[in-house]
Amino acid sequence: KAGVTQTPRYLIKTRGQQVTLSCSPISGHRSVSWYQQTPGQGLQFLFEYFSETQRNKGNFPGRFSGRQFSNSRSEMNVSTLELGDSALYLCASTQSGSSPYEQYFGPGTRLTVT
């Protein structure tokens, strides 16, 4: 079974631009969560989508948004990029009905904002 895939793996953007990151969960997994990893703040939860609905949300500004499609693939969008948005963005998928909270992580998208 293929693991969680994230595209692109690396991205360089300029302040003020917007960016869209993509996450394809493991086949059969219906929940996708997103996390931001930075040296200063560590790993922080952004949001979770389940069956195309946002189920949980972290403490990030409205510039961070996401969505999930009917095939469980998820995208996150960051508008009006700031230097502080430079980070590794990780997504994780979970199979409903499995051992609770068994999250499988992708390799991440490294975003650099200049």
Place this chain on the structure above:
Amino acid sequence: AQSVTQLDSQVPVFEEAPVELRCNYSSSVSVYLFWYVQYPNQGLQLLLKYLSGSTLVESINGFEAEFNKSQTSFHLRKPSVHISDTAEYFCAVSDRDAAGNKLTFGGGTRVLVKP
């Protein structure tokens, strides 16, 4: 609200020596507990988890962790480390009673195994 504290940001250790990574959490609700490992340029991999039952949990590669409710701790140990254990380790909690999957992570402990 929950918080997780990993008391050591870096732990250097010699190969075949034991290692302990400390994790304490604070939560107003009952939690599940996890340890994840991150190798360079990779995502996180689940190492082990405590859901219920025996307070001592083990992984397939020799790590173990013990849940101590009174001390709100979930320390990770390995009796003999290998070079390949060089990685960053994250302790995490999630709310038992909340719907969905939201992990709160500690700051991470970087383990460097020296030959």
